[in-house]
Amino acid sequence: TSGFTLVGEQSPFSCIKTQLVSAIHLQEVELKETPADDHLCPLSLFPYEAVEFIGFGRFHILLFFIMGSSNIVEAMEIMLLAVVSPEIRCEWRLENWQVALVSTMVFLGFMLCGVLGGYVADRYGRWKVVFGGFVWSAYFSLLTSFAPSYSWFIFLRSLVGCGVAGVSQGFVLKAEFIPAKHRAFLLPLASFELDPVQNQQSPFIPESARYQVSAGNVDAAVKTLQWIADMNRSSLPTGQLVEPAETGRGNWRILLSPSLRRTSLLLWFSWFVASFSYYGSVLSSSELLEKNLLCVTNIEWEHPAQRRLSGAPCYCIPFGFAEYQTLLISCLGEVALVPVNICLLNVFGRKMSLAVLQLLAAIFFMMVNICTTMFGFTLLLFLLRSLVSMNFNVVYIYTAEVYPTVARSLGMGFCTSFSRIGGMMAPFVAQVLMSQSVILALTPFAVACAVCALGNFLLPIETKGRALLPENEVMKS
Known part of the structure; x- marks a missing residue:
């Protein structure tokens, strides 16, 4: 099962306000520390982190x-x-x-x-x-x-x-x-x-999860990432996939x-x-x-x-x-x-x-x-x-x-x-x-x-x- 909890921009369970995460940055990935009260403030995850976690397969x-x-x-x-x-x-x-x-x-x-x-x-x-x-x-x-x-x-x-x-x-x-x-x-x-x-292409290649999240379709992004994880015999990280829809x-x-x-x-x-x-x-x-x-x-x-x-x-x-x-x-x-x-x-x-x-x-x-x-x-x-x-x-x-x-x-x-x-x-x-x-x-x-x-x-x-x-x-x- 997916380790993601879907969280939108107005979710009452979100502990950190985030900006749109849909870009390539120019610095190394920094590891996030899990909060002490994990059940109160679950870890916020971005799509790039899920892709890195799933790995190659x-x-x-x-x-x-x-x-x-x-x-x-x-x-x-x-x-x-x-x-x-x-x-x-x-x-x-x-x-x-x-x-x-x-x-x-x-x-x-x-x-x-x-x-x-x-x-x-x-x-x-x-x-x-x-x-x-x-x-x-x-x-x-x-x-x-x-x-x-x-x-x-x-x-x-x-x-x-x-x-x-x-x-x-x-x-x-x-x-x-x-x-x-x-x-x-x-x-x-x-x-x-x-x-x-x-x-034979369409059934096997999904839409980009990064695009889906940037378009505000977080649910579809989670399904895409879960499907990739299953194919790679991997798993998704535990946390909340958070990104509000981008209008630009x-x-x-x-x-x-x-x-x-x-x-x-x-x-x-x-x-x-x-x-x-x-x-x-x-x-x-x-x-x-x-x-x-x-x-x-x-x-x-x-x-x-x-x-x-x-x-x-x-x-x-x-x-x-x-x-x-x-x-x-x-x-x-x-x-x-x-x-x-x-x-x-x-x-x-x-x-x-x-x-x-x-x-x-x-x-x-x-x-x-x-x-x-x-x-x-x-x-x-x-x-x-x-x-x-x-x-x-x-x-x-x-x-x-x-x-x-x-x-x-x-x-x-x-x-x-x-x-x-x-x-x-x-x-x-x-x-x-x-x-x-x-x-x-x-x-x-x-x-x-x-x-x-x-x-x-x-x-x-x-x-x-x-x-x-x-x-x-x-x-x-």
């Missing part, structure tokens, strides 16, 4: 296998763009900017729906947005296969991006269920997850409050760079392989890889076995070095990990310009993809840990929208500038990573090992 394993699709959906969409570009270029006789626009429209849909999805998730629940995003993106992705023209193709891809924006809220749902000491180990492992049958859920002003303003501004830039560099590495590698520009410094119209078409150059060189092999190996870089990512998070923390990964990414972006063999290029690309992927993973974790529950999804929504601005710009740098100069196309990515690495030292908050503490304490810090 079977529920979290199931959670990760099911919610792993939130990572896979986005990864598949981006790799699809890299692989399909050579085909649609010649299928519809597209110019470079038209090919770049395909990727940009996906990110435009993601950006426009990112903030909206975050607002809805904070107001009405995380799971509704995640599940709706799955259905939406799957439907319009299927329709894209039947696009009769280029115009229809980019329109449907933008709607797919809108659905993926909702799916990205799955990361918030995972972060709110994981105990503090396990987050740095478990969240990077999302890269390994398999995509299950979508229809989904309020964007929290993101720019004095305690979070600098964090939000720096995070928006970090997300922009994370997306700009990640998708830049994916699309640049595709362009370099398709156009055979690995050792070309001066790209002229007479380059043998280009063919004139109606007064404009057109690359009609489909990928061969070697090109697909290089792309596949480089993709493995996103998961092969996950143990390194885990070590960085646990040893150096979030801020230092971001700085180190971004500085290394800047170096490797410039190294890709080195004329080398296909094996050397594949190795450089493997390491570059590893670095930009790890950076994206860390910024996801840090964002989920630093924002309060009442604005966590909205904060993630704002961040992902800024990231899609970077994603919208990346194709025009990687796919258009690449036709003019390889070094000119790679330099913006390197510079952006280097500047962002320096900016991360200004982040005021380190969330390593921190529990999800009361929002009122967050606002005081």
Whole structure:
């Protein structure tokens, strides 16, 4: 049976007046002393304490296998763009900017729906947005296969991006269920997850207990926590689950409050760079392989890889076995070095990990310009993809840990929208500038990573090992 006694804001049995507890704080969890007269003044418990007490178990394993699709959906969409570009270029006789626009429209849909999805998730629940995003993106992705023209193709891809924006809220749902000491180990492992049958998700993944309490539905939160405890063969702590309903859920002003303003501004830039560099590495590698520009410094119209078409150059060189092999190996870089990512998070923390990964990414972006063999290029690309992927993973974790529950999804929504601005710009740098100069196309990515690495030292908050503490304490810090 549950060890919780439900206590609302006006309960006559409450001994301590509490503010809303629905935030991630920046200090270590302090142990509470049990009052001498336990039967007169029972221990007040917050949702984060219940999550920490229950610990890791079977529920979290199931959670990760099911919610792993939130990572896979986005990864598949981006790799699809890299692989399909050579085909649609010649299928519809597209110019470079038209090919770049395909990727940009996906990110435009993601950006426009990112903030909206975050607002809805904070107001009405995380799971509704995640599940709706799955259905939406799957439907319009299927329709894209039947696009009769280029115009229809980019329109449907933008709607797919809108659905993926909702799916990205799955990361918030995972972060709110994981105990503090396990987050740095478990969240990077999302890269390994398999995509299950979508229809089997709803019965097994409950709504976030933190969201339920912040919405004033304490009874539902207790049932959720009890169900998780039963699955983990654990128990709930004895005490009162206390949190009055929060009226400020989904309020964007929290993101720019004095305690979070600098964090939000720096995070928006970090997300922009994370997306700009990640998708830049994916699309640049595709362009370099398709156009055979690995050792070309001066790209002229007479380059043998280009063919004139109606007064404009057109690359009609489909990928061969070697090109697909290089792309596949480089993709493995996103998961092969996950143990390194885990070590960085646990040893150096979030801020230092971001700085180190971004500085290394800047170096490797410039190294890709080195004329080398296909094996050397594949190795450089493997390491570059590893670095930009790890950076994206860390910024996801840090964002989920630093924002309060009442604005966590909205904060993630704002961040992902800024990231899609970077994603919208990346194709025009990687796919258009690449036709003019390889070094000119790679330099913006390197510079952006280097500047962002320096900016991360200004982040005021380190969330390593921190529990999800009361929002009122967050606002005081």
